[in-house]
Amino acid sequence: MADDIHGWSEELARDPSSLVFLQLGEALRRQGQLEVALKIALRGLERHPRHAEAHDLVARIAVDRRDFARAVEEWETVLRISPSHLGAMKGLGYISFQQGRFNDAERFLNEASAGGAGTDVDAALETVRRSSGSIPVPRVGDDPAPDPQRLFADILLDAGQTALLLDANGYVMGGLYLDGDGNDLGQEIGAQLSGISDEVVRATRHLDIGEWRSILFETHAAVVAMAPAADGSLLVVAASKATPLGLLRRLLDRCAQRAAEWLGAGGSR
Amino acid sequence: MSSPFTALLESLSRQRGVRASLIVSENDGLVVDANLRFGQDGDRVAALAASMYRKARMSASAARLGAVGFLQLDAERGRICAVGGRGDLVIVVVAEPAANVGLIRVELLKALDSLT
Numbered sequence: 063m064a065d066d067i068h069g070w071s072e073e074l075a076r077d078p079s080s081l082v083f084l085q086l087g088e089a090l091r092r093q094g095q096l097e098v099a100l101k102i103a104l105r106g107l108e109r110h111p112r113h114a115e116a117h118d119l120v121a122r123i124a125v126d127r128r129d130f131a132r133a134v135e136e137w138e139t140v141l142r143i144s145p146s147h148l149g150a151m152k153g154l155g156y157i158s159f160q161q162g163r164f165n166d167a168e169r170f171l172n173e174a175s176a177g178g179a180g181t182d183v184d185a186a187l188e189t190v191r192r193s194s195g196s197i198p199v200p201r202v203g204d205d206p207a208p209d210p211q212r213l214f215a216d217i218l219l220d221a222g223q224t225a226l227l228l229d230a231n232g233y234v235m236g237g238l239y240l241d242g243d244g245n246d247l248g249q250e251i252g253a254q255l256s257g258i259s260d261e262v263v264r265a266t267r268h269l270d271i272g273e274w275r276s277i278l279f280e281t282h283a284a285v286v287a288m289a290p291a292a293d294g295s296l297l298v299v300a301a302s303k304a305t306p307l308g309l310l311r312r313l314l315d316r317c318a319q320r321a322a323e324w325l326g327a328g329g330s331r
Numbered sequence: 332m333s334s335p336f337t338a339l340l341e342s343l344s345r346q347r348g349v350r351a352s353l354i355v356s357e358n359d360g361l362v363v364d365a366n367l368r369f370g371q372d373g374d375r376v377a378a379l380a381a382s383m384y385r386k387a388r389m390s391a392s393a394a395r396l397g398a399v400g401f402l403q404l405d406a407e408r409g410r411i412c413a414v415g416g417r418g419d420l421v422i423v424v425v426a427e428p429a430a431n432v433g434l435i436r437v438e439l440l441k442a443l444d445s446l447t
Contacts, residue, residue: 092395094392094395094396094397094398095397096397126395126397250394251394254390254391254393254394255390255391255394257386257390258383258386258387258390261382261383261386261387262383262404264379264382264383265379265380265382265383265404265411266404266406268375268379269375269376269379269409269411269425270408271406271407271408271409271410271411272406272407272408272409273406273407274404274405274406275405275406275407276404276405277387277402277403277404277405278402278403278405279387279391279399279400279401279402279403280399280400280401280402281391281396281397281398281399281400282396282397282398282400283395283396283397284396284397286391286396300396307433307436
């Protein structure tokens with residue numbers, strides 16, 4: 063991949079109008095180099111303002127930066143240029159879902175599915191249908207048990223915020239983490255982030271500073287907070303980089319309370 | 332004996348509630364320089380903080396969240412704050428639970444700027 067990036071960079075330097083910026087920007091995005099990827103994509107877009115894939119690339123980078131307003135703007139432009147663009151439909155479906163606009167989400171994903179988007183879209187569509195108005199927003203004590211994927215839905219304030227409850231093995235028990243293509247990345251994200259807690263336990267034990275209560279870190283794309291929950295489980299809350307850390311702490315506290323109630327009720331509420 | 336980092340570490344250790352400040356190599360967990368209270372084991376703090384920071388960085392990268400900058404761990408009897416992400420060096424502060432972490436974060440980010 064490093065060789066590819068190097069080659070594409072050289073090609074782009076030789077010919078700034080080359081479309082290779084699409085591959086270069088995508089590779090950088092996948093590596094998490096979001097600011098560089100954005101710069102490359104925007105330069106490409108200046109030279110190719112009517113290129114649907116260029117707008118799609120900017121939209122996907124925007125989603126990774128949790129800049130959902132920009133992503134919507136870019137994907138809407140994609141659909142004006144190329145009305146049958148599956149990536150844009152899936153992306154808009156994902157953002158609509160995150161924002162609780164289930165009818166819009168279902169419409170976009172239906173269109174993508176009809177266009178042959180594949181099984182991942184069908185699965186996302188099923189999730190949207192399960193989460194739409196027919197199932198009320200969960201509250202503790204409600205019966206029957208709501209969808210665990212919507213466990214934190216009423217606590218999170220905007221589309222850039224995500225919460226996951228993981229068990230001691232890093233498996234997702236509740237919450238949801240969808241990427242720009244509508245895929246649920248909760249399991250992958252959970253497995254990667256849950257490893258941090260082992261390191262934290264080791265550090266607090268050796269430094270004799272008592273039980274850990276939370277860990278919070280800022281990345282290029284997001285701010286992330288984690289806290290231990292009952293039975294060795296772990297709560298992970300992520301939000302856009304623009305979210306103040308104090309607000310993130312409050313979200314973490316509220317999600318932790320919800321998780322404790324849910325676990326206390328046997329994970330079914 | 333003073334080092335290029337002495338003034339930076341002294342400045343961090345002057346913050347209310349700060350027990351120790353260290354500059355650590357993230358890759359090998361060794362102390363580059365430290366301002367510690369008598370009796371503190373700098374090597375142990377450095378190794379654990381570097382390991383924790385490295386794990387957070389690798390996990391965040393694998394989760395495609397990008398590079399880690401500031402990190403804060405809260406425990407019952409203490410806090411660990413760290414910044415890095417620009418080369419191998421990580422600046423670590425160990426603080427009391429009641430320390431003003433907002434102020435410590437600002438000072439850590441300033442210190443990181445002065446390192447690079």
